[in-house]
Amino acid sequence: MTKRAFSVFGDSISTFEGCVPSENLVYYQGENLERTGVASVEDTWWMRVINHFDGRLLSNASFSGSMTAGAGFPAGYSDQRIMQITGSQGEHPDDILVFMGTNDYGWGSSAAQAAGRSIATPQCVDLLRVPMEVAGLASDDGLAEFETAYGLMLRKMRSSYPGSRIWCLSLMTGREVGRISSCFTYALRGILLHEYNEAISRQACFNGCTFVDTQAIGFDYEASDGTHPTNRGMRQIAEMVIAAMIDDDRVDGGLAKYSHSNDGCAAVRADALSLQYPELFNEGMRAEQWCDKPACVACDYARGAGNQWSCVCDAPESVRNGKVV
Numbered sequence: 459m460t461k462r463a464f465s466v467f468g469d470s471i472s473t474f475e476g477c478v479p480s481e482n483l484v485y486y487q488g489e490n491l492e493r494t495g496v497a498s499v500e501d502t503w504w505m506r507v508i509n510h511f512d513g514r515l516l517s518n519a520s521f522s523g524s525m526t527a528g529a530g531f532p533a534g535y536s537d538q539r540i541m542q543i544t545g546s547q548g549e550h551p552d553d554i555l556v557f558m559g560t561n562d563y564g565w566g567s568s569a570a571q572a573a574g575r576s577i578a579t580p581q582c583v584d585l586l587r588v589p590m591e592v593a594g595l596a597s598d599d600g601l602a603e604f605e606t607a608y609g610l611m612l613r614k615m616r617s618s619y620p621g622s623r624i625w626c627l628s629l630m631t632g633r634e635v636g637r638i639s640s641c642f643t644y645a646l647r648g649i650l651l652h653e654y655n656e657a658i659s660r661q662a663c664f665n666g667c668t669f670v671d672t673q674a675i676g677f678d679y680e681a682s683d684g685t686h687p688t689n690r691g692m693r694q695i696a697e698m699v700i701a702a703m704i705d706d707d708r709v710d711g712g713l714a715k716y717s718h719s720n721d722g723c724a725a726v727r728a729d730a731l732s733l734q735y736p737e738l739f740n741e742g743m744r745a746e747q748w749c750d751k752p753a754c755v756a757c758d759y760a761r762g763a764g765n766q767w768s769c770v771c772d773a774p775e776s777v778r779n780g781k782v783v
Contacts, residue, residue: 472520482542483523566600616665624667626658673745693738
């Protein structure tokens with residue numbers, strides 16, 4: 459019996475050396491393997507998911523640093539990225555795992571990515587014509603730009619791979635190694651993380667895809683720098699993805715239904731994961747948005763909100779416990 463064929467479509471979190479097209483940038487290679495403890499492809503979140511479903515990897519079209527939006531390749535909606543989903547012999551996948559949007563959230567807009575001189579800026583952009591600037595608050599149309607690009611990306615996938623089931627993962631909150639409580643910046647540039655996830659959910663629904671609401675389960679994943687998962691973080695992401703994928707209650711006639719963070723299904727999944735994997739999902743790993751500032755830009759506790767952005771808040775525990783904002 460032929461194994462179920464999976465293709466992976468994401469950014470740096472979903473890369474691994476030797477697994478993506480040669481023109482794509484890779485994060486999980488060299489020193490980063492030792493830094494994160496992600497030593498082999500079997501340690502990645504996506505290969506753990508594929509193995510759980512007794513599948514096989516058809517292709518990995520991930521590109522480190524890539525946004526969904528942008529002027530062209532490597533933007534997620536670009537034709538070249540969509541073509542990378544195809545297998546080496548022209549095969550189409552049975553399933554496509556889409557984990558995109560982290561860099562859209564991080565930069566706030568494709569214009570900021572170009573002005574900030576990201577290494578993943580679309581290759582068609584003439585940077586000599588783009589003044590270099592330090593990224594600040596997201597533009598007024600930043601969220602709309604993301605949602606438009608995400609929807610176009612899904613429509614292109616649906617057109618190119620009509621027989622594939624497309625799984626759209628929510629963005630998730632990473633936690634830097636050694637932190638005893640949540641340190642994620644939920645409002646990095648003034649657009650809240652849940653607003654991006656609501657956009658992903660809407661576009662998944664509109665385009666006949668399945669929204670995998672891992673963030674609703676309510677746990678942080680461990681990350682070496684607050685964003686890139688460690689070996690443990692990869693296991694956490696994988697188990698949350700698997701738990702959400704096998705919950706058929708979220709699917710109605712092939713269309714995904716948005717699962718809010720406080721719904722019953724998410725709570726059941728969280729409890730089940732805590733019982734099955736206490737070393738991964740203990741109470742200390744619960745995600746918490748403890749600060750309600752409208753943005754992290756210009757906040758003294760934000761580790762980075764410029765061109766070297768970071769999703770880590772360095773507020774001390776004394777501030778967190780007092781819920782000072």
